[in-house]
Structure formats: structure tokens, C-alpha cells
Amino acid sequence: MSIHRAVQVDRRCIAAVIRLPGLAWLLVLAVAVATSLVAPAPVARAADTVALTQGAVRGVTEGQVTSFRGIPYAAPPVGDLRWKPPAPPASWEGVRDAAVFGPSCIQAPYAGLSPTEQSEDCLTVNVWKPAGVPTGARLPVMVWIHGGAFSIGTSAVPEYDGTHLAERGVVLVSFNYRLGKLGYFAHPALTAENPDGDLGNFGLMDAIAALAWVQANITHFGGNPDDVTVFGESAGGMTVDYLMTSPRARGLFAKAISESGFPRSPLPSMRGGDPSSAESQGVAFAESQGISGEGPGAARALRDLPAEVVAGITEGADPDVLPVTMPMIDGKFLVENVDDAFAAGREAMVPFIIGGNSWEAALMGTTRSDPEGTLARLGPHRDEIAGAYPGDISTQAQNVTTDLVMTEPVRALARLHAAHGAPTYAYYFDYVPPSQRGRQIGTPHAGEIVYVFGNLADQPFLAGGREHPAATAEDRRMADAAVTYWTNFARTGAPGSAAGVEWPTVTPDDTFLQFGPQRIQAIAHFRQRQLDLLTDYPDALRIPPP
Template sequence: MRRMLFGLLVGASLATPVLAQTSVATDAGTVAGAADTEVISFKGIPYAAPPVGPLRWKAPERALAWNGVREAKVYGNACPQPVRTEAWAQVGAQSEDCLFLNVWRPKKPGKYPVMVFMHGGGFVFGAAGVPLYEGSGLAARGAVVVTMNYRLGRLGYFAHPALTREDPDGKLGNFGVMDQIASLEWVKRNIAGFGGDPGNVMIFGESAGAGAVQILMGSPAATGLFHKAASQSGSGSTVLAPIRGGAINAEMLGQKFTDDLGLKDATAAQLRAIPVAEIIKARAFPFIDGKVVTMSPGEAFYKNKQTRIPLIIGSNSNESSLGGMTEATAKMVLGSAFPELHAGYIALTGKAPDAAAVDLAEGLGFVLPSIAVADQHAATGNKAFAYYFDQVPVDQRATAAGTDHGGELEYLFGNKAAEHRWDAEDLKVSKQMGDYWVRFATTGDPNGKGAARWPAVTTPPTNYLVIGAKPHAARLAPVEEKVKAAAMAAAIKTWAAPAAP
């Protein structure tokens, strides 16, 4: 920062002032970023108009233009959400005026691949400004990195008869997904000014962000906006409710929410007057609206309607840290097949029956549906690379069951979580993972000189790469192939059922 200020003071004597290196014109106005040793960062850039007042629960509109140079050196507001206590998950100031993105680019001029990250948090929590997602480490490898906010909870995913009556032919309900698409449209229009190649954009996301990646790969509204994708711990067997029809639908849930507030037969204006504090109390998720979200995550791959681009997809070695992946869950899904497959997991893992049952449930819920998506993508002639991440910071290595849900992110971004310690092994894994992702963003293939060979997915038993201290290629065991098939059977059956538009 001191170097940048010094450059501004003496800029009159330089052939190229520092300001020219850190200022970029966008279609809404000029932004001024901050230069560091290797990268230039631009934070808090509005990519859409504030979705407040009459724009609450409407599709995002273009960002409002400004005059002069807008400082882009601090993160914008996070979208409203419940408070979390974890140190790493603090999002800073919140406001409905939250549609901001951040850009990191290498200092050296060039035409770089673009990596657009979609944060996790169950579609309820999170923000692009969480320190874990700071993009300097990835950008320094030779990429333009973008992180973005999108509307969360009932502000982001809300259908109601009053909103449908207001605009029956419009894009309804999935405002958070519309925000993600709007950010990609901003990238297409503006990223060249930041040194990015609008014809080489990769989207990548974790957890809910990974589910969003899969949704966007099946959404006609996102066609042509990205060219590579990575889905990290996003499963692949999720089933979304429809906007209307069926036993449970999004409009029904929206109506119940307002009825419980005492707003019977509410108008759209009354909905937009509900205090934010009331809105964020209830969880909400994407649903099938028929225009923006047309299929559940994973479904497009089984119907051969996904975007035909290179894909990385995988999960971590302790996804059960997320909760809900228990022996009871495995029994419910597998029914009479549970004893045989449980015995197979005991033999495969060498663990006690209760621990093997958790691994089985974890395979059903996260690990193997991701592999199944990779299989389907490869079977239709697309490049697919599957992974299994298994690295734990040195301070947890002796006691951890594996890499927790989301635990790969500090390695990918190269930003050690404040509560962890790293050793040389952790640093090596971080470099390895970041290099794989940036090579993939650049060429569509993560492989490169000096790295463990990452085999592409071909035919079952599925190839994948174990990413960790000793990276190596592996293949699914026969019992895992059986569990993978069982994991997808229920989802496929549900996807096949007709849903109301």
C-alpha cells in the first residue's frame, strides 16, 4: 500500500502513472483498485443495481452508472443472512444493497483465463468478501479471479402468488441464481479491461456454490457465459421442488411464510414492506421455475442437456462433518441392500461397523453422486476430471477423521484459516491444488509438468485423483460402484416424475 501511495505522489515524473495501472473503465464507470507485489485487486464493484425497494424480489438490473473514479479497495456489503459464530465465516456489514463482486488480476499485462467463484453456505450464508476467498494467490499463478455475492435465503429464493400475478411471464423466484448469471454477464462485458479473456471463463464453487455450478450447466439462461466448470462438494443427486404442483412447492412455502406473518392474500407491495429481519429467519433454497432453473443439480447430466464443457468435480474425505450422513440415513436410502453394502464398506475401509456406516452414508450423500455426474459428463463426450481431497492442517492431522466439508478451500486459495497451522506438507498441497485449477482454467486440462498425473474419467470403474500429501490416481472399488448406482436410483426416479412449470 505504501508503494502505491508513493507512486501516486511522484506520478507526474513517471512515464506511466500508477493510477493508470490500477484504474479500469467498466460499462457503469471507472474503478480504482490497489496494487500489491504481484497482483492488482478491485473490491466492491457493483455488477447490478441494488435490489431494494421496488427491486426486491425482481430479476437483477444493470448497475447504476457513476461519474468520476470509484474507489474499489474494500469489499461491498454482504447479502442479509443470519449471524454465524465461526471466525472464518464472518462476512462483515450486511445490506440488501449487496450485489458486488471483486476482481484480482496479475500485475503483468496479458490476456488471462477468468475464474469466477461462487461461495457456499447452503444458499443462506456466505459472501464474496470472506477472507478465505481472497484471490491474490490464484491470480498470481496467471488468472483473473472474480468472487461475487448473490442474494441468499428468502431474499434470494422466494415464490409467492402475488409475485407471480405481478409478472406471470417473467423470471420468477430464483433471484440468487439470476444474480449469478448477471455477474457472468458483467464479466462478459467488462473483464477484458481487467486483463481477462471473456472467451475463456471458468466457474467454480463449493457446497451450495457447487450446486449452483451444476444448476448453471443445465440452465438455458446461462448458455455461452462460461467455458469450464468445477463443482466442489456439491453432490449430484439433489432434488429440487417445483415452483408449483406436487405435494410441496415453492409458491406453497412462500404463501405459508406470509400467512404466518398475518399477511393473508398479500400484495406484492406488502411483501416488499416485510422487514429484512423477518425474511432472513427462514431458510430457502433454489427450486425449478421452468425458465432460469429448469432442472435439479445433476439432472441435466443424466438427460444429456448439460453445457458441453470441461468439468472438474469431487469431494472431501470427511463430508460427514456437514451432518446428516449417518447409519440411519444409509439404511433409509438403501433399504434391504444396506447389510450387503455395509459389509462391503467394512471390508473396504477396515473400519469398525459404525464408522464404516458413516463412510457409506457419506458416499451416498456426497462422494459418489459427484463421481456419477463425472461419469455421465464423460459418457456424452465431454472432458471430466474427478477428485477426492484428503489433506488436513498439521495441527489437526493426528485426530481428524479427514478433510471436513469446505476444508479444501484454504488450500485452493492459499489462505490458511486463522485457527489452523500449516507445515511444509500443507504448503505443498496448496501449491499443487492451485496449480491444477489454474491450468484447468487455462487449457481445460489440469495436468502439467512436475504434477501427479490426473486421469480423465472414461468408463467405470471411475478414475479419479486423490489430492493430498501423496497425490495419486485411483479407481472406485466394486462396492463403491454399487453404492454409486444406488445413490442415483432414487434421484433419477424423482427427476423422471413430471413437475409443474
């Protein structure tokens, strides 16, 4: 996909996302960021070969970084392996070319966003490392988890290119994981055949398998398996939170960063008689395909369904409707909701960065089209809460919603983790590039990604029917600071200092680092008046988002 095409489809994706009803908006990652400041993939100039457990792979070197793409980390989850835990990958003879990404995991077309190459056989990793770094160099490792509502997305988009992070002396890994019903699905027939008990979080199992692959192989790329930082955004950030609480992920990472991970999002149970349980939803899907029963025949019939049908790629499907899926509490990989685990001190006690953006409500179109209806959801607290937010009613509705679904839950989780003695850092990304000022009230969902990866456009380009300017010096300073903080954290467990500003821990005074439109600053008692109001009225936090 060309970079101009990637940006164009992303803008259609965002436009469709904000029309989603109910809770669906909460789950969506715009795969390319709303700022549209993106850079093309590097051009190959040289080759490099690394010997792995599975066999040798040959990557490409561009400048000071060597990249490897499309390396299998698990067996293809097809046929009898569909809806099974990921199995070990096969070995190969000779040298495997690793110059191109593997197929994206199969997914329904959505809002014009459809990877050009996708397959049910999609479990691959990508690695960027400093060129010439020898085996055993033991560099810090960063493992990126892409977002996309657990239903769409891929590791193969330009914004996730790991070149600039590798230039800072880390090894960057990204991977694909199963999506939609192929990734998160439960049915009594599948449960009955599984000797390990209730299993439905196959996409999360893939993430754990990818981390296990890193443990087994990253030394060959010069990485340190004892110094892994896992980070992700939106559904990827939520996955980071799940990894923090999953008993099956312990010991696979040493640090974690959750970007816009909606930490107070309740999960459905896997089993139970209510229609919201994952198995009830699975039975309803099976019956829609003419499959009934709970025995081996039903399991075989489900696995015989075409992957396109399971993924929702059917004739007449509405491309503006996202078939949302969610992880579930299965008693094995996920045993409780994230906020409950943190409250009880059952999360991984590792250094943790958590944060969100200042305009997460960009995903929620009704905050602008019906601001009064949005604020009315606050019930008797409407006037008191809205009165703490300056601006017109539309701005109030958007900022209240952002704080309800992101900023206040981020503060709550950060407080809990810090109270257990783990180093904890919180951020609020509020940088708007000069080209967008006056057009948006803050940083939209996913808007921080190009800065965290340092992937800004060098030249003006056309997308979405208008010209976008090249990144400014101010944009680049912000990206340099974000890359510095993130890679400092990967190296030391503390984000340290960038642009002359030290990033302190959350305790004892609720300090957030704000990436602002003019400067970066550490602010104690961050947004205390607004966030305290939301904390004092927990019923408001349970109001269904518009």
C-alpha cells in the same frame, strides 16, 4: 473481521451445522474451512485505476497483484426491485474507490457467524488481476461462487482471497448474491406481475448477471471473456451445476468446476398445490406476516416487509437454526433436476471438473452419535453395504454416508458428462494436514478451499481456544498442486500435471485423482466395490440423510 475471529466463528458454525435435522445439513457450507489454515488479507501499498463501462475504479496493488473490491454489478435489489430480476447498475462520475469489499447480503445470524456489514444492497463483484496487465491481455478468468446453504455466506472471507490464483496468471472474480428468502422465494402475487413468467430463483439470476458483467467488463482487467471458468463449493458448487443446466446461462462460461456440489439433490417445483412447492412455502410465509391474497396489494405488502424480517433476523430467533432455502424448478432458469439434465445430454458441453471430500459426513453429527441408526437406513442392504467399508461402526457410518451423498453421485454425473464427449475430470480430496491427523478421518466439507486458493497461514495462531500451527512444507506442497491443477484447467481446459502427477480424464475407467494424506495419485476404478454397491441399490440413495 480479524482472521482469528473468522476462524473462531467458523468452528462454531461447523459445530451447529452437524446438529441440523433432516436434509438441512446437506445445504450448508462452513464459510471458513475446518482446517483453520487461513491467511489475512493483503496490506495496501499502491493504487491502480481501470476504466469500466460504469465508470473508473481504483484498486490496490500488493506485490504482483492488484485487487478491486465492492464494484456494483447490478442495481440495489431494494424497494420495488426486491424479488425482481437484477437490473443494470448505475454509472458514476469520477473514480470510484474499490479498496474494500461491499456489504455482505443480508442474512440471519447463524452459529455466531454474522458479517459485520450486511445490507439488502449487496450485489457487488471483486477482481484480482496480475499487476500491470494491460487492457486486452486476454488472460483466463476464474469466477468463484461462495457457498452457505443459499442462506448465509459472503465473498468477503479471507479463504477466498484471489491473490495466489492471480499470481499464476489468471483474473479471479468473486461476487455476492441474494440469500435466503430474498434470494429464493415465490408467491402467486409476484408470479402474476411478472411478464416473463414464473420467477423465483433470484440468487441464480444474480449469478447469471455477474457472469454477464464479466462478459462486458473483464477485458478492462486484462481478462478474456471467451475463456471464463466458473467454480464454486457446496451451494456454490450446486450453483455451478445449475449454471451447467440453465438455458439462460449458455455462452457465459467456457469451463466449470463443481466442488462438493451434491449433484443428486432434488429441487422443489415452483408451482403446484403440494406444501413443498415454492409458492406454497411463500404463501405460508406471507400469511405468517398477516399478508393474504394474490393481487398487487399482496406483492406491495411483501416488499414493504423489513428486510430483516424476510431474512429471519427477528428477536428470539434461534442462532443455531439455519432458515434453509433452496432454488426451485421455475421453467425458465431451471427446467429440470441436474442429474436428469445430464442424463439427457442437455447440460453445457464444456470441460468439467467435479469432486468431493473424503469426510463430507463431518456435517452430520448423528453419523457419529448414532452410527447404528445411520446404517439401519440402508434397510435390507445394510450388512452388504457396510461390510464393504473397513473400520469400526462409527467409521463405517461416516464413510457410507459420504459416499451416498457425494462420491457416488459425483461419479454418476462425471460418467454422464464424459459419455456425451465432454472432457471430464473427477477428484476425491482426502488430504489431512499433519496438525489434524488423528483428530479427523478425512477432509471435511469445505476443507479443500484453502488449498485451491493457496491461502495457508504463515504463523501459528490462536482460535477456538487452542493454538494452531503454521502450515507445514507438506501442506504447502498440497496447496501448490491444487492451485496448479485449477489454474492449468482455467488456461487449457485440462488440469494437466502437478507434483509430477498427470490428472487423466474419467473415461474409460472411472479414474479419480485422489489428493491423499501422503501423495497425489490417479486411481482407476476408484472405490469401485463401494460405489457399485450404492449404484446397484438406488433405494439407498433416496434414504433421508441423518
